Amino acid sequence: MLDRSNDVDRIALIEALNVMDPALGTALDPIAELTAFSFGVPIAWVSILDADHQHIISRVGLAIRRTDRHASICARALGSNTVMQVPDLRQDPRFADNPLVTGPEQLRFYAGAPLVTKAGVALGTLCIMDRAPRQLSAEEQLQLLTLSRVVVAQMELKMSLGRREQISGLPNRHQFQADLNALSRHADTRAFTGVVLDVFDLQSANDAGQALGMKPVETLLRQAALRVQDVLRDLAQVYHIGVTRFAFLLADHSHEQTEALLDRLRIRMRRPLMAGSIPMSPQFHAGVCDFLPVPGQTGDLVRKCLVAMHHAIQTDNCLCWYSQERDDALRRRYRLASDAGRGLAQHQFSLVYQPRFDLITGLPVSAEALLRWTHPLLGPVSPGEFIPVLERTALMPAISRWVIDHALAQAAQWQKRVPGFSLSLNLSPRDFDDQRVWNVLSERLHAHGLAPGLIEIEITEGQWLNHHPAALPQLRAIAAAGVRIAIDDFGSGYSNFGYLSEVPISHIKIDQTLVTGLARSRTARLKVEAIIKLARQLGYRTVAEGVENDAELSLLRLWGCDEAQGYHLARPMHPDAVLHLVSACRAGPLPDAG
Missing domain, CATH: 3.30.450.40 (GAF domain)
Known part of the structure; x- marks a missing residue:
């Protein structure tokens, strides 16, 4: 035997x-x-x-x-x-x-x-x-x-060989996962906690490397590794799993014990370290996750710890525990990003249009094309959810080209029944990564027989223009051809009139976070009134987004706002409904919007 x-x-x-x-x-x-x-x-x-x-x-x-x-x-x-x-x-x-x-x-x-x-x-x-x-x-x-x-x-x-990090001499990510796999094969009934630490901002480490060379930076990382090992001596094996990241496992530690240990480690790690002759302050962000030593949990531990650690970085907390809810949201975003290309090919995307009204005549003068996505399994997905996801992918320019083509085709149809009714399109900062965006727009305008003056391009305000050197020349070419340029969501972020002088804009769209509830907020009233007055003095037309009641509409008219958009006036609607609304308004008095 x-x-x-x-x-x-x-x-x-x-x-x-x-x-x-x-x-x-x-x-x-x-x-x-x-x-x-x-x-x-x-x-x-x-x-x-x-x-x-x-x-x-x-x-x-x-x-x-x-x-x-x-x-x-x-x-x-x-x-x-x-x-x-x-x-x-x-x-x-x-x-x-x-x-x-x-x-x-x-x-x-x-x-x-x-x-x-x-x-x-x-x-x-x-x-x-x-x-x-x-x-x-x-x-x-x-x-x-x-x-x-x-x-x-x-x-x-x-x-x-291949299982040690050369800079620190510690076991690396491959060894960490191998040891986790080995742990899962033991009949160990203890509860474990995995911890992943980020001890330096990677960009700061890269900047230091460019300024000082890599040798001082490597010395700095070795010092950090020694500090982690010193605090965890006799408690856990330390692994060096990324340039600035370390990991370790704790057995039979309660949340309180784990957090107390990490607090001691944080205090030790926050002391300045020397890179060459320059003292640098390490950061400390930890992602923490409880797990059982079984294959289904050890195989996914590193990813879960990273989910928690990145949340700690985003919220500037010293540590975050793994959250299934946050993980589900992250996986959903990833699924949306991976399914978008198939969704475009399978006609899952569509457009609706929200009218904009002139506040002097009360007539609808344009409509903003808004993208919608009906996912075959997830159902209707809010643009507030999927647009930020797609803006971080290489697919965004293709989505924008699809929107341009379909929206311009619709605008051409409208011109046959309601001539002069214009169309507003949103472009993402990612669209300007492609230096042909104006060529695409120009080609589709010509193909659909539309005058440039019937089209408005909306771009979000912000410092992204500084990081897209190709954007300004293209925006100037678009404006020179007669297409209007509008700054969208003005007042929600950067909100600097100074940089607007570099951009050939004609309209400022005041963000709905300032407009909604305007009648109840003195601070919002002061801001919106100031934006409208200064914009008029600089020669820009103003559009208020998110108008929800008569009180807000009255104040906007009082201050001389040019146009308004919001559920109080009209919700996003299908093209035929837009045509019916515009035709009816042009034929007689504006129906009671309330």
Whole structure:
């Protein structure tokens, strides 16, 4: 009966050490050859035993590569602390019927030394075999044991290559995941907590590298690694899993104990570190996640810790615990990003149009094209959810081209019934990554027979223009052709009239966060009135977004706002409804919008 008590540890280590890699067998071949030569035997091999098989990963004088474990002589040597030798296999009832003894090889002698790792787990054996009986002396047995230790050292050395972070010398991300996988194979019932730390802003580290060279930055990272290790000494193995990121595991720690430990670590890490002669202040953001040592949880731990850590960075907290709700939202955003291309091809996107009204005449003068997405599984997805997601992908320009083409085609249809009714289109900062955006717009205007003056392009306010040097020339070309340019959501962020002088705009759209509730907020009234007056003095027309009642409309008229848009006036609607509304308004008094 073979001893299988250490199979779980053995199989986990076999995976962690990657001993089935052919490159390891090649590296061990010289040791197998030396062993055969030293003992004057025709056969020597290195074997690894898993739950069911013996794998011969390096060999001299024997062609076989694998045997069943129950037929393995080496399996008997696993539980030995010294060399197991059988002077004559034919005379030993345990092995007399073994195929290597009765078959063509006709083997008679066996000696095997267990391959025992530093953790005390025997993975297999280094063995020698002969076709004649013999007996090893005590000195020869010691020599075989020494060679077995050389084999183990070579295995561990091979494993460590690619598993250590060169800067800190700590185990890296690959080793962290390998150790997590090994942990999941133990019958460990303890609860564990995974922690991922970010100790430096990566951009600051890159800036320091450019200014000082990489050597001082590497020294800084080594200092950070030493601090983490010093606080966690005797508590946890520290892993260096990213340029500025470290990870470790805690066993049987409550949330209070974990947070107390991280607070001590934070205090230690926040002390200045020297990069060259410059003191730098490390940051400290931790993502923390509880888990059980089972494959379904260890395989996903790093990702979950990163979800929590990035939330800590975004909220500028020292630590955040993993949240399933936040993770679900993140995965939903990723799904939207990955499904958008298919959605465009399968006609899941559509356009609705929200009219804009002149506040002097009361007539609808234009409509803003608004994108809608009906996902086949998620149903209608709010543009407030999917537009920010798509703006971070390379698909956004293709979406915008689709909107331009379909919206201009609709505008051309309107001109046949309500001539002069104009169209407003939204362009994303990503659209200006493509330096052909004006060419695309110009081509579609020509194709649909539309005058440029019937079209308005809305861009969001903000500093993005400073980071898109190609945007301003294209905006100037668009404006020079007669297309109007509007700044959307003005007042919600950057709100700087100074930079508007560089952009050829004609309209300012006041953000709905200022307009909605205007009648109830003195601060909002002061801001909106000031924006309208200054815009008029600078020659811009103003459009109020998000108008929800008569009180807001009256104030806007009083201050001289030119146009308004909002649910109080008209909700987003299908093209035929827009046509009906415009025709009805042009034919008579504006219906009661209330």
